[in-house]
Amino acid sequence: MIKAGLVGCGSLGRTHTKALAKLGDARMAAFCDINEDAAKALCETVDGEYATTDFDRLLVDESLDAIYVCTLHDSHADLCIRSAxxxxxxxxxxxxxxxxxDCLAIGAAVKRAGIKLMPAFKMRYYELILKAREIIPEPLMITMQMMDNRWADDMWANQPEQGGGNIMSQGCHSCDILRFMARCDPLAVTAVGGNYYQPIATADNLCAVFEFERGIAGSLVQGDASCPPLLGKFYMQVFAENVSVTLHNRFCTMNVAEKGKDVEVLEGTETGFLEENRAFIDALANDADLPMDYVDGLLGTLMPIQAIASALDHETKPIKSLLSDLD
Ligand SMILES: NC(=O)c1ccc[n+]([C@@H]2O[C@H](COP(=O)([O-])OP(=O)(O)OC[C@H]3O[C@@H](n4cnc5c(N)ncnc54)[C@H](O)[C@@H]3O)[C@@H](O)[C@H]2O)c1
Known part of the structure; x- marks a missing residue:
């Protein structure tokens, strides 16, 4: 039985607590939040051991194998490093x-401590994403669109320091899934867009083209101008010679077009949370490699940062070469 402690008992803290309860071989035992009521309330739902506002209590608790960090973005680095x-x-x-x-500081702490750290990119576990990857293992072009309805100006994820705005906050999912489908890293990005209406200085919408290794093109449309009614919030197309897939309806419907065959329509469900938790817990239980590590997290941050920089500076920005410079 893997025992975990949670910091950040809000929406995603609840989601991961429920996922662990379903797994059977892991449980969330300790609950920390700056809001004591939130920690207590979530602790009670799974008969947890204790709720606290003191994160150090989790760190000195020798019975805990892992910490789940589910707080606002500006606290991730500090909490991850202290956990490591x-x-x-x-x-x-x-x-x-x-x-x-901050991503590099987390990576350095992970390496120093020899612990396992997994960024939670749940979309890698969506049924139809996995199917699309199987149908087109070597794509030529990938288009990814994640367009939401207008985010409230005062929501925390829209604050530059706490959340970074839509392109950082949700664009990291989109960028990770582009990389996952391409099965290689982005070399550079050229983007147009930026801050169209945010009263605070956060980029809100952009169109970007990533040049991946092997010449693969990956485009990204990301923002919160409006959620398109026909395609829904998540929309992706993957192309290779004589075959393409189109994912829409929150990636729960996929149309497959292959030369010489009838178009196939596949339906799936919005999976992800349970599977990413299973992958994490299995890796801990078996001392195996994780499917994602801090480098995936770093690229999930670097890709939207460079896309925003490209849009603002009107020039192509490097990605992969920056990584080797940082090493
Ligand atoms: N994977 C996904 O699909 C998905 C969806 C939504 C949110 N998220 C991510 O989950 C994380 C949390 O988002 P949320 O929607 O659950 O937010 P939330 O506001 O619902 O919950 C955050 C909780 O963290 C607590 N908190 C904040 N700073 C803290 C600190 N320093 N120490 C202890 N507790 C602290 C808050 O009091 C709150 O209870 C973010 O990283 C967000 O991007 C992921």
Whole structure:
């Protein structure tokens, strides 16, 4: 039985607590939040051991194997690094952090401590994403669109420091899924867009083209101008010679077109949370490699950062070469 502690007992803290309860071989035992009532309320739902506002209590609790970090983005780096230093494995909600420096500091702490850290990119576990990857293992072009309805100006995810805005906060999912489908890293990005209406200085909408290794093109449309009624919030197309897939309806419907065959329509469900938790817990239980590590988190942050920079500076920005410079 893997025992975990949670910091951040809000919406995603609840989601992961429920997922662990379903797995059977893991449980969330300790609950920390700056809001004591939130920690207590969630603790009670699964008959947890204790609720606290003191994060150090989790760190010194020798019975805990792992910490789940489900707080606002500006606290991820500090909480991940302290967890690693206390010898705890970490599952951290996306994005890993909002700056490259913070992502690298997390990576350094993970390596020093020899612990496992997984960024939570749930979309890698969506049924139809996995099916699309199977049908087109070597894509030529991928288009990814994630367009939401207008985010409230005062929501925390829209604040530059706490959340980073839509392109950092949700664009990290989109960028990760582009990389996942391409099966290689982005070399550079060219984007148009920026801050169209946000009263605070956060980029709100952009169109970007990533040049991936092997010449693969990946486009990204990301923002909160409006959720398109026909396609829904998530929309992706993947192309290879004589075959394409189109995913829409929150990635729960996929149309497959293959030369010489009738178009096939596949239906799936919005999976992800349970499967990413299973992957994390299995890796801990078997001392195996994780399917994602801090480098995936770092790229999930670096790709939207460079896309925003490209849009604002009107020039192509490097990605992969920056990574080797940072090493
Ligand atoms: N994977 C997904 O699909 C998905 C969806 C939504 C949110 N998220 C991510 O989950 C994380 C949390 O988002 P949420 O929607 O659950 O937010 P939320 O506001 O519902 O919950 C955050 C909780 O963290 C607590 N908190 C904040 N700072 C803290 C600190 N320093 N120490 C202890 N507790 C602290 C708050 O009091 C709150 O209870 C974010 O990283 C967000 O991007 C992921």
């Amino acid at each position: 230093e206390a010898g705890k494995h970490v599952l951290v909600e996306k994005p890993l952090a909002l700056t490259v420096e």
